[in-house]
Amino acid sequence: MKTLGELAHLVGGTLKGDPQTPIRGINALENARPDELSFLTPKHYSQRKDFRCRAAALVVPPSLEHLDYPLLIVDNPLAIFARIAQLFATPPFLAPGIHTTAHIGENVRLEPGVSVGPLAHIGSGSQIAQGCRIYGGVYLGCDVQIGEGSLIYPRVTILDGCQIGNRVIIHSGTVIGSDGFGFAQDELGRHIKIPQMGTVHIDDDVEIGANCTIDRGAFGKTTIQEGTKIDNMVHIAHNVVVGKHCILVAQVGISGSTRLGHHVIMGGQVGVVDHIEIGNRVRVGAKSGVARSVKDGEDISGIPAVPHKEWLRMCASARRLPHFRDELRQMKERIERLEKALQGSEDD
């Protein structure tokens, strides 16, 4: 439990209301109870000015400071709300210590405060830093390293030699360190496996969704840099580098050796070819297919992807295509009539 005053102090906001109000949780506007904090955006407010709620107070931006309700006024309400929510959120239950049904290999180093759930597997030579939570059913191969305070959810698989940073979250079903897809062809068109001898590095504060796959490098490593957040079922091929603070929405696929800059955002189901460079702050519309390198700051969409504004115009024109066809035919007829008429007048 916190008081409203404590929270305002913690996040540096302006409080309108009783600082002694107890806050025991957070919730969505319509469900918040009298001891819970909620938040209101100008957009929400404009849609229902007569909003009714029972929340103890609302986190709002300065533009809503006139509301007749207990308020915590801050510049970036969603970010502040997220930070407060983190205070009240608790990770899923995991008993402290190493469960008796977990299998721990030889020469494993588990630092203080590490929890390992039932039926988990930690391969020989692995090192798990303090405060990590390795949930039940996790499979870590040999020589895996995990930094401080990371959360590895049930049934994650991290294969031999992969390195995970601090405060990383990896959701269930995700596979880190599977072989990259690399083959040579012989003279008969048969595929000869190129052994995948590299590894995967996941840097600090990365979050990876459920049922993703991140392949190890052919040589060298596949890298996900600091602060990047990856949704469910995203596929990252061998030797890809994803820069810092990127957002990859669900079902994205990035082909081998492609490099993403920092703060890149990709919508759901985007596909990217191999061996290209995506610049910093590039945004790619959902379902796009990126076939060429992209410069810093560009917004692109489509299959193949073109500048987003051009794609919007292309879509609008495409809907008029059947109409164009009719127009073309009509114009042709008019030209023919003109030609005949002119022929006639010249014949005069």
Add this chain to the structure above:
Amino acid sequence: MKTLGELAHLVGGTLKGDPQTPIRGINALENARPDELSFLTPKHYSQRKDFRCRAAALVVPPSLEHLDYPLLIVDNPLAIFARIAQLFATPPFLAPGIHTTAHIGENVRLEPGVSVGPLAHIGSGSQIAQGCRIYGGVYLGCDVQIGEGSLIYPRVTILDGCQIGNRVIIHSGTVIGSDGFGFAQDELGRHIKIPQMGTVHIDDDVEIGANCTIDRGAFGKTTIQEGTKIDNMVHIAHNVVVGKHCILVAQVGISGSTRLGHHVIMGGQVGVVDHIEIGNRVRVGAKSGVARSVKDGEDISGIPAVPHKEWLRMCASARRLPHFRDELRQMKERIERLEKALQGSEDD
């Protein structure tokens, strides 16, 4: 073993043939043995009128009642065939009772007739209703509830607090209750996790394929309603509502807070943006990208999706595009000639 007469009685069909014929199974037309039932559709029949088979009898619609073969004549042969097949189908082997290598937490309630396979995990406080089959290697978190007669296949993960209805089938590798993908941005463009505090409700008679992901609500819940069938590798984001009796084919992705009505059908690899409403009985063509709300009963296709018939016309026109280009150039030349000719005649 059933007799043909028993089956005819059970499904309310008209029997042409010996009701004492023993039926020990069902099979495809070309493989059925003399003690197996098969089925024949008018389409199949029209393709090979000289069909040869050894089946004990065929389930057919009234339009095929003239065939000189033992027949079970019903209005909806495929549905009847499916019902009969269910009589003969047996779920994969699972020894009754709780396997000694399974890990069962505290305060777990297992009703009579529940089976739990080897190396499965059931977290504290979970309740499993009668007749459920929890296969080996399943991971259930804490406070999970599963209704009667549900089948949870090997290596399914259902995380804390999720609720599963009666007669639900969930296939291997699927993750229910992973965190939704919700982040706020701070002033430096770093992503701050919004804790995902909701849950997932799966209603009665839902089937979910292999390696799917269904995220928990940010607040509140993500819901899959009664009778909906989901294929493999489908991603359902936080707070989505999928209505009753929908069909979502493989690799579909539905973004956050979007609501699907009842009897919606989506082809494979469809993507749907967040916060929209898809009406009842909407059908979406494979690979489409749905970017706007859709009214009841509409058929849509394309990226972005438009009415299906319009999309067909757009595709046809698109193939003529390079030709349009030529036509445009030719017409321009003709116009130029006309302009010159007219200039000439006016100069006269």
Add this chain to the structure above:
Amino acid sequence: MKTLGELAHLVGGTLKGDPQTPIRGINALENARPDELSFLTPKHYSQRKDFRCRAAALVVPPSLEHLDYPLLIVDNPLAIFARIAQLFATPPFLAPGIHTTAHIGENVRLEPGVSVGPLAHIGSGSQIAQGCRIYGGVYLGCDVQIGEGSLIYPRVTILDGCQIGNRVIIHSGTVIGSDGFGFAQDELGRHIKIPQMGTVHIDDDVEIGANCTIDRGAFGKTTIQEGTKIDNMVHIAHNVVVGKHCILVAQVGISGSTRLGHHVIMGGQVGVVDHIEIGNRVRVGAKSGVARSVKDGEDISGIPAVPHKEWLRMCASARRLPHFRDELRQMKERIERLEKALQGSEDD
């Protein structure tokens, strides 16, 4: 350790350099150490003629035999390099024998040299041929058969009755033998499950990536033929046949009963409808949607897919679409002026 001479002899190449040079591994050009072999393609060489490396020797094609460096000259350098790499690559660690925490069912046959890792599950009646490596956390159902020397990575699920050939590699998280997606509809639009009674056959030398799903046949079987290589998150529906030596890149989905010929190549995120035939040596561009059968040797792309060259022209024209619109308008105006002018001249 091998000598350069031994390797040259083994792969039948021409050696330029000291045959006694010890080779202890392989590596990428920029990272290779003095006891490692690397390779150089003409493309790489043309990009950086002043390449500097420390490798013991380079595998090159005859066109680079003039280089002043120890060389192993062969016709197909990448294939030869892959073969040599396989000599040095070792599969991830797995202790020989059956781990005490593995669960082995009744009547399981494990041939000599089979290793089974911690917390793995092998169902009753399964047969595992010699030299197979069943990693920790693998789940095999009942009556599963696996041929010689296959590698089943941690957390693979292979369900009852599926058959896997020799030297097959299956990566983590993949599910083999989940139910196909087959339903009949009743008069109320409810979906009635058609029990999926078939199985899956994976032939020799197939490799399947991480988090794939391969459904069992409705009746009969789903088949992946010899030498085919499948990337991560690929979905293969019931009763599909994938021919020999195909390449399916990540996130491809193949619908039910479709048949692929031999040496088919599909780019990432391709989708294929059900019940069609894809000929031998067909190549499908990334992200395409294949809606019709395709003849041997065709290259296709697009949604829906058309011949690849036509698709390239369509893409080029599509980018000019907004421009077409302007041109059409301008031409219309010119035609109108012509018509007025001609009207005027005729009025004269």
